[in-house]
Amino acid sequence: MNTDTTPALEIVDATLELGDGDTKVRALDHVSLTVQPGEFVAIVGPSGSGKSSLLAVAGALSNPDSGSVKVHGTDLSTLSRGAAAKFRLENIGFVFQSGNLLPSLTAADQLRLAGRLAGNRKVDPQPVLDSVGMAHRAKNRPGNLSGGERQRVGIARALVNDPTLLLVDEPTAALDRRRSHEVVQLLADRARDGNVAVVMVTHDHDVLEHCDRVLEMVDGRLEALAGWARAARTLDTASPQ
Template sequence: VHGTDLSTLSKRTRARFRLRNIGFVFQSGNLLPALTAADQLRLAGRLAGNRHVDPALVLESVGMGHRAGHRPGELSGGERQRVGIARALVNQPSLLLVDEPTAALDRRRSHEVVELLADRAHDAGVAVVMVTHDRDVLEHCDRVLEMVDGRLGAPVTA
């Protein structure tokens, strides 16, 4: 990642590198229940040493500016995913690793979330590696590879 062989780094240095260079979007969102959407982003920024995070700006970029003061329990599944995407982008990573972002969403929301990921990635020059079983969203992907029985297959046309 960024020309860095992560296997050569100490555990501590590797963790710091991940914090600053890799964003993670989880299937379930993994938002902290006690924190508002804005606080989720502030915390991610502070953990990476970025104290100049503007949560309102980042939340607005994913269409969630109006929900900045809401906790995860007050958000729909799609809204939680968008906050999770904002949190993953807050430190301006060069790589996003995304695990089944549409698993708990209906078809319309699934397309919205993956399109948002693709748009934000293109806008920020971020590489995205997404794992999904949802073939309906492949049209939003630049390149699709299929894994069958643990083996990476030929590229798939979306």
């Protein structure tokens, strides 16, 4: 468990433009966001509002045109492409819409591969699978798992290298209401129990009750989500413009 108090994610005045000429859009418009270890933050907003761009700069997949992005104190703009890839593997976990698992690998082997890619050849997948309630399915391939089970394995894979930051993209898109709540509650538990910062992009307002803060992307800007009282009370660590 990580007990360091350094912010897990610190984005300061980040801007990002995509496209060229008449198609150019400002995907991020002076966005600032700080997420502490153990905090679970949800980002909502319509398609095209900048949510995916926010995850991309937070995950060292792209650099903002201006501003800064730090993960656990490391300025991502100082990293070469190779160093950024290594940093992602060792410090950032990604959870995708459908689990994004390799169909030929068992649940346990999904985790072993993630560990080897990060230079850890002695990964024991069982404790991590057990932490998401999937130890009994360790030998099953994705085709034999339900949608909710695949998401749990995807979360376990994202956690296997003990990341500082977990970035989650629409984890409930293919799940029914009950399984959606189970998956998001699992993310909330892992944030608090493992002191991992979690940033989740979602369209599913029904699961926001599990989050510590909820922010909305509107035309590339971060704003408090109207009508969500807890978000409005605790917005002090974000600085929407």
